[in-house]
Amino acid sequence: MFTPQGPTFRELAVQALSSVEHGYDLLAPKFDHTPFRTPDPVLHSVARALERIGPFDSGLDLCCGTGAGIDVLGTVCRERITGVDISAGMLAVAREQTRPGGPPVAWVRGDARALPFGPAFDLVVSFGAFGHFLPGELPGLFAQVHSVLRPGGRFAFPVVAPARPGSPGYWALLAFDTAMRVRNAVWRPPFVMYYRAFRLSDVRRELIRAGFIVDLRTLPEFGRREDGSPRCRLVVATRQGLGTAAGVLSESDFW
Template sequence: MGDDTAAIAEYWDAAAPTFDDEPDHGLRDERTRTAWMRLLRTWMPPCPVDVLDVGCGTGSLSLLLAQTGHRVTGVDLASGMVSQAHEKLKAAGLPGRFLVGDAAAPPTGGEVFDVVLSRHLVWTLPDPEAALREWVKRLRPGGQLVLIEGRWRESGQRGTPYVSGAEFLPWNGGIGAHDLAAAVRPLVADLRIEPLSAHADLWGAPVTDERYALIARLSESRV
């Protein structure tokens, strides 16, 4: 697929108007929203911190984080997604910064964060392992990397074809917990996997594919 970011951005811009129709995207149902809020609270530090939401989409998780007092910066390649995220937090009367840019190399300069959060993103990246290294660089010592991932059917198999060449993406269709842990482990001090497939409330309905969260922590001091 090369570096055809324009085609990728165009795809997600086209998806933006209906993106929140999926229960786990828009979090419009109270049960689904509450389930995600409960999980985020277990993954985030108890005090308000700086969170970088890479591939933030329409900002549904950013909104939940802002509601609990965290300072959120969201990045997404699609301007349509970023616009919706901005309006979502504005409507709620909550602060949040949203930037159009490559989630694999967020346009945040030399800023560092306490948490980098990514949900359902790595399968879309031309070089996901490079992205993981970049995200770790954006963390403060002792910071956390939270990846919500899984193995699922690629978007085109659900009716709307993804961009040309998507079948050649390294992690097309997602990545299993064992393999993602192997890619992340050399970059962090420790990590754990939390299976999520059995929690139907998160997805709006029961699912049968592999879904999980990987929560990793950096060392308190960089070598």
């Protein structure tokens, strides 16, 4: 799962016993050599899907980490791009890796639960960050995203189908989440990272409550499961403006 350039077991242990912010500061130099970085096939698939919706003027990568999602924004945004993250270490790596060309990129240190922006963006994306938010934090998180989007702006992020109960992936994620809950019960500061807490049905409900119209789009590159449902979807939530209707789904079946 890790390349030779990735973190050692000791480094991961030190990170796991830190706060989320400090833990990612420590992990930042080697983060892109871990399986925690969003895979390129997912990024490319999302970019293709957004190209069919856009183009957009300004874009924000929420919880941008080392900047993997910035290239996605660069393909669909024409004017400017911003990456925001709570970890100064991750932002430092992102700045070093900024590619020349395309719209100008700004890197901002900030908490996704208290974004330091007004309604300045047409598109907000996020990749692999939602495990750091407890279910009770979703209303506030989505309200923040809503507040930084212009009317008609989009909030887009991929969601992978949950592992089937009893499958190896199911047991692996259950074991990880259980270990994190035990760790947080006996150790401070807490390190919030739960893979099984971000449920699509809850996400849909809270997005609609925050004032979004919710649309699900299949990412066809990842195929379908045995029951015919997509393995990976793109959630596209649109901030309601003049002439928009109540929140709806384009696909009736969801996990």
